[in-house]
Amino acid sequence: MPSTYDKIQTTTLGSSTQFITFSGIPATYTDLVLIFQCTGASVNMNWDIRVGNGTVDSGSNYSATYLVGGSGGASSNRTSNQNTLRLGFSAFIQSSGGVFTAITQIMNYANTTTNKTVISRDGNANQDVVEAAVGLWRSTSAIDIITMGDFGGATMAAGTTATLYGIKAA
Amino acid sequence: MHWLKYLYRDRRLIVMVPLNLGIVASSMRGVTNSYESIQTVTVGAGGQTTISFTTIPGTYKHLQLRGIALSASAGAVVYANYNSDTGANYARHRLVGAGGNPPNAFGASGQTTFSIFGDLTGTAATPSPAGVVMDVLDYTNTNKLTTTRIFCGADRNGSGEVELISSLWNNTAAVTRIDLTIGGSVSSFAQYTQFALYGIKG
Numbered sequence: 001m002p003s004t005y006d007k008i009q010t011t012t013l014g015s016s017t018q019f020i021t022f023s024g025i026p027a028t029y030t031d032l033v034l035i036f037q038c039t040g041a042s043v044n045m046n047w048d049i050r051v052g053n054g055t056v057d058s059g060s061n062y063s064a065t066y067l068v069g070g071s072g073g074a075s076s077n078r079t080s081n082q083n084t085l086r087l088g089f090s091a092f093i094q095s096s097g098g099v100f101t102a103i104t105q106i107m108n109y110a111n112t113t114t115n116k117t118v119i120s121r122d123g124n125a126n127q128d129v130v131e132a133a134v135g136l137w138r139s140t141s142a143i144d145i146i147t148m149g150d151f152g153g154a155t156m157a158a159g160t161t162a163t164l165y166g167i168k169a170a
Numbered sequence: 171m172h173w174l175k176y177l178y179r180d181r182r183l184i185v186m187v188p189l190n191l192g193i194v195a196s197s198m199r200g201v202t203n204s205y206e207s208i209q210t211v212t213v214g215a216g217g218q219t220t221i222s223f224t225t226i227p228g229t230y231k232h233l234q235l236r237g238i239a240l241s242a243s244a245g246a247v248v249y250a251n252y253n254s255d256t257g258a259n260y261a262r263h264r265l266v267g268a269g270g271n272p273p274n275a276f277g278a279s280g281q282t283t284f285s286i287f288g289d290l291t292g293t294a295a296t297p298s299p300a301g302v303v304m305d306v307l308d309y310t311n312t313n314k315l316t317t318t319r320i321f322c323g324a325d326r327n328g329s330g331e332v333e334l335i336s337s338l339w340n341n342t343a344a345v346t347r348i349d350l351t352i353g354g355s356v357s358s359f360a361q362y363t364q365f366a367l368y369g370i371k372g
Contacts, residue, residue: 030364081327107237114362132321134331134332136327167368
């Protein structure tokens with residue numbers, strides 16, 4: 001039986017770093033799953049990703065819709081025409097610590113006929129926030145590179161981990 | 171390796187324990203896949219009214235259905251039925267974020283089907299699909315009703331929604347078949363829709 005759920009790449013930061021990039025992602029899977037955990041940052045920062053083919057797209061081609069909950073109630077938000085895909089919207093990475101965790105599904109990432117849809121769940125209990133998001137990258141290019149972090153200059157703390165998995169349909 | 175203590179059961183090495191350092195390794199009888207692809211359906215040109223997964227084997231603990239879905243216009247709803255049961259045997263609860271506040275929550279019982287996504291993206295020159303991950307938990311257990319959880323969403327750069335859904339099939343039968351249909355504003359899935367069913371071993 002061929003393997004259907006494989007680890008593609010993993011990174012653990014040995015020192016404070018602005019970005020984690022997974023490049024050369026093979027097109028042989030159906031979906032990607034990204035698991036990210038960050039324990040702190042140089043300053044409070046949102047968790048953003050950019051994707052692309054060969055190089056990441058920094059154009060205004062990203063948008064997202066959010067569902068957010070905490071002890072203060074529930075809310076929903078939306079962004080459009082952004083130059084990053086912000087998956088950590090209300091739950092962000094804190095300079096004071098607290099674990100930010102996300103599991104992100106990048107659906108049908110290698111097809112060249114549709115825009116790319118991402119569904120993601122994240123939270124930071126230290127902030128009393130949990131959220132779900134759907135994101136869109138308006139491009140029909142296959143995704144073979146993902147960069148995550150803060151595009152404003154903040155850095156993620158040592159010990160931050162990111163692992164990319166591939167799921168292969170028969 | 172003299173500092174390792176070897177533990178055996180039925181003449182099989184089960185663990186190596188360093189005398190002062192705690193467990194450093196345990197034996198494995200051979201790595202097997204716990205997540206397997208069962209069946210994939212891709213919709214071609216002309217569309218498709220129903221996507222069916224038939225003869226689902228009972229050899230897994232859970233099922234996971236993953237896919238992208240497209241329709242000819244926005245507002246389409248994707249429904250699911252188990253084992254061709256179209257009786258009023260389904261209940262569902264949905265939590266929906268559509269960019270406005272407060273978010274919406276819906277519940278219904280005595281339904282003839284359950285929705286796995288409530289607002290599909292319409293096709294365009296470059297279509298923006300909905301993404302869906304659906305878990306059918308303990309699907310072969312005949313001692314309890316079947317619970318399904320769904321995480322899905324579609325964004326259209328200024329519209330769209332993200333949903334968390336739970337559903338109940340009021341039947342203790344093992345799930346052997348899943349049918350997906352589409353309703354609301356359209357009657358068929360559009361080209362490039364793709365759903366893949368996976369089995370997860372217990």
